Amino acid sequence: MTDAKNAPLTPMEATAEVLDAQEARQPIALIVPVSAPPELVGKRVVVRQAKGGAKGLVGSFGDAGLDEAALALGTKRLGERRTSKEGVHELKSATGPTIQVYVEAHHPHPDLVIVGAGHIAQPMCSVGAAMGFRVIVVDDRPDFATRERFPEADQILKVDFRNPFADVPMHSTSHVVLVTRGHKYDYECLRHLLQTDVEPPYVGMIGSRRRVRAAFSQLQKEVWEKDGVDTEGTARDRLTRVRAPVGLDIGAETPIEIAVAVLAEIILQWRGGTGAPLMDQERILDRFFKDTEDK
Amino acid sequence: MNSHNDYDVYQAIADKVRGGRAIALATIVSAKGSVPRGVGAKMLVDPGEELVGTVGGGCGEGEVIEAAYEVIKTGEPQMVRVDLTEDLLSLSPAVCGGTMEVFVEAISE
Numbered sequence: 001m002t003d004a005k006n007a008p009l010t011p012m013e014a015t016a017e018v019l020d021a022q023e024a025r026q027p028i029a030l031i032v033p034v035s036a037p038p039e040l041v042g043k044r045v046v047v048r049q050a051k052g053g054a055k056g057l058v059g060s061f062g063d064a065g066l067d068e069a070a071l072a073l074g075t076k077r078l079g080e081r082r083t084s085k086e087g088v089h090e091l092k093s094a095t096g097p098t099i100q101v102y103v104e105a106h107h108p109h110p111d112l113v114i115v116g117a118g119h120i121a122q123p124m125c126s127v128g129a130a131m132g133f134r135v136i137v138v139d140d141r142p143d144f145a146t147r148e149r150f151p152e153a154d155q156i157l158k159v160d161f162r163n164p165f166a167d168v169p170m171h172s173t174s175h176v177v178l179v180t181r182g183h184k185y186d187y188e189c190l191r192h193l194l195q196t197d198v199e200p201p202y203v204g205m206i207g208s209r210r211r212v213r214a215a216f217s218q219l220q221k222e223v224w225e226k227d228g229v230d231t232e233g234t235a236r237d238r239l240t241r242v243r244a245p246v247g248l249d250i251g252a253e254t255p256i257e258i259a260v261a262v263l264a265e266i267i268l269q270w271r272g273g274t275g276a277p278l279m280d281q282e283r284i285l286d287r288f289f290k291d292t293e294d295k
Numbered sequence: 296m297n298s299h300n301d302y303d304v305y306q307a308i309a310d311k312v313r314g315g316r317a318i319a320l321a322t323i324v325s326a327k328g329s330v331p332r333g334v335g336a337k338m339l340v341d342p343g344e345e346l347v348g349t350v351g352g353g354c355g356e357g358e359v360i361e362a363a364y365e366v367i368k369t370g371e372p373q374m375v376r377v378d379l380t381e382d383l384l385s386l387s388p389a390v391c392g393g394t395m396e397v398f399v400e401a402i403s404e
Contacts, residue, residue, distance in 0.1 A: 011400065012309070015308045016309065019309060022302055042372045088324050
């Protein structure tokens with residue numbers, strides 16, 4: 001073996017990288033040559049976020065062109081949330097061989113932050129946890145924010161709704177649902193959320209049309225009509241992405257149905273679906289059987 | 296169907312290799328049509344032990360397990376093409392109508 005930096009990773013070394021990235025809650029992409037010179041087949045390089053933000057390659061195929069192509073491929077794949085049907089890609093290099101690689105991306109399990117520990121929060125926590133979310137439940141009532149009520153939660157935090165996210169880790173995979181016991185608290189929390197440093201990819205707030213409208217109109221008065229608070233329009237811009245009323249329209253009525261409607265909307269946002277019934281999109285009968293009927 | 300996710304499989308790889316087991320990893324690297332598990336689905340084969348993960352239950356998994364045993368013996372990785380397009384309406388519970396490529400490799404320290 002030559003310089004370690006110039007060599008690809010073994011499957012075991014790559015496995016250690018994947019587990020380490022999971023621990024650190026960082027995204028990681030693995031690139032595995034499946035059709036290539038024998039010394040490369042089954043070896044790996046990985047693309048990870050280096051300290052400071054830029055993505056970098058760990059391991060090397062020993063050819064600058066292949067490494068550059070691998071880094072580009074891994075970086076692109078980390079930007080997508082949907083699992084691709086085609087995992088095999090061609091990597092070309094001006095100075096080395098053209099190889100076929102399999103690529104897979106791992107994203108840290110997203111967080112589900114449920115604000116309000118009431119009757120909708122309970123099924124949302126169980127179902128969300130079963131889906132693989134790391135669930136964080138917050139409330140200002142110690143009697144509700146309990147382990148007994150939320151056995152599947154990763155964290156249960158008692159917070160002050162006047163500054164609800166001070167102790168809640170908020171990052172680029174945090175999905176936040178506001179379901180507190182009162183709309184004034186939902187409103188308070190939304191106001192804070194519009195001003196957090198990192199914009200969560202999903203913010204949903206429960207409420208009727210009237211309540212949501214009231215909350216938005218109050219935000220208008222309190223946030224961007226006051227001088228200097230939202231001069232760049234960031235909060236206003238973020239408000240356009242807030243899901244309120246929250247959830248997909250599946251006619252949900254009971255707490256668990258509402259939880260499912262909200263989680264369905266979160267999957268849609270995370271994976272990039274349409275929310276429309278697949279049968280309406282595919283129209284198998286219309287498309288494939290109409291002609292035969294006419295004949 | 297078991298509920299192992301990717302990380303469980305990776306954790307199992309680390310544990311088994313450290314424990315000195317001779318194992319093979321099978322990964323679906325491409326899939327066309329209707330297949331039971333998508334690209335990225337993994338199965339760890341440790342002869343004599345329970346499988347970790349799945350590449351599709353009854354649908355073509357036998358071929359993959361056979362290849363895994365061979366790969367463990369030879370150390371040479373294999374690409375297994377699994378064709379599930381026959382018998383689209385068969386009454387077997389393993390009803391799938393696609394094709395997939397499964398990369399099978401031995402893993403050691």
